[in-house]
Amino acid sequence: MKIGILISGRGSNMVAIVEAVQSGAIPNSEVAIVISDKKSAEGLEKAKLRGVETKIITRKGRTREEHDAEIVTELKDRGVELVCLAGYMRLLSSDFVRAFPNKIVNIHPSLLPSFKGLDAQKQAFEYGVKITGCTVHFVDEDLDHGAIVLQKAIEVADTDTAESLSAKILEHEHALYVDALKRIVEGHYEIIERRVVFTKS
Numbered sequence: 001m002k003i004g005i006l007i008s009g010r011g012s013n014m015v016a017i018v019e020a021v022q023s024g025a026i027p028n029s030e031v032a033i034v035i036s037d038k039k040s041a042e043g044l045e046k047a048k049l050r051g052v053e054t055k056i057i058t059r060k061g062r063t064r065e066e067h068d069a070e071i072v073t074e075l076k077d078r079g080v081e082l083v084c085l086a087g088y089m090r091l092l093s094s095d096f097v098r099a100f101p102n103k104i105v106n107i108h109p110s111l112l113p114s115f116k117g118l119d120a121q122k123q124a125f126e127y128g129v130k131i132t133g134c135t136v137h138f139v140d141e142d143l144d145h146g147a148i149v150l151q152k153a154i155e156v157a158d159t160d161t162a163e164s165l166s167a168k169i170l171e172h173e174h175a176l177y178v179d180a181l182k183r184i185v186e187g188h189y190e191i192i193e194r195r196v197v198f199t200k201s
């Protein structure tokens with residue numbers, strides 16, 4: 001399956017996906033392109049180093065729809081079937097979502113539906129939760145809202161800071177995203193209403 005990855009920054013989840021594809025941990029797949037909406041995204045160099053084509057598509061004062069249309073064209077031109085958002089900091093337009101029905105995934109650093117939006121780890125830490133985690137979900141037009149693929153719960157230690165908690169969550173994000181993509185690529189699942197049901201473990 002051809003995968004396209006969208007990033008805006010550091011790109012550590014993107015690296016985890018690329019390496020899992022290249023090692024065969026995510027089977028029968030290829031990362032066809034990594035697209036960033038930010039010229040300065042550190043992840044771009046990391047993708048190039050791993051032999052993956054990269055492209056910068058900034059918004060350049062265009063509407064969300066115009067910007068997304070260019071990204072969709074680049075993805076479709078390369079035969080991309082599965083789109084992974086990996087620290088991509090923009091909400092997708094409905095046209096983008098409709099161009100890849102149930103084939104766009106995102107990772108979010110909290111147990112959704114708690115702590116949507118920016119700085120989810122800090123939001124959870126400041127709220128004082130004892131357990132937080134990360135979520136891989138399909139993407140729809142609402143922020144951090146689509147059907148949940150997998151979640152991982154992580155305990156907040158008394159000694160944690162917002163930073164140490166973020167680092168702990170990030171390690172689990174990489175493993176969770178790879179596990180979720182492996183299952184999606186293998187295709188043994190159904191989406192029943194909002195529920196992603198695996199038909200094989």
Ligand code: GRF
Binds near residue numbers: 043086108170173
């Ligand atoms: C991750 O915490 C991810 O959950 C969130 O944005 C961050 C991106 O980090 N959506 P990276 O660019 O993958 O290192």
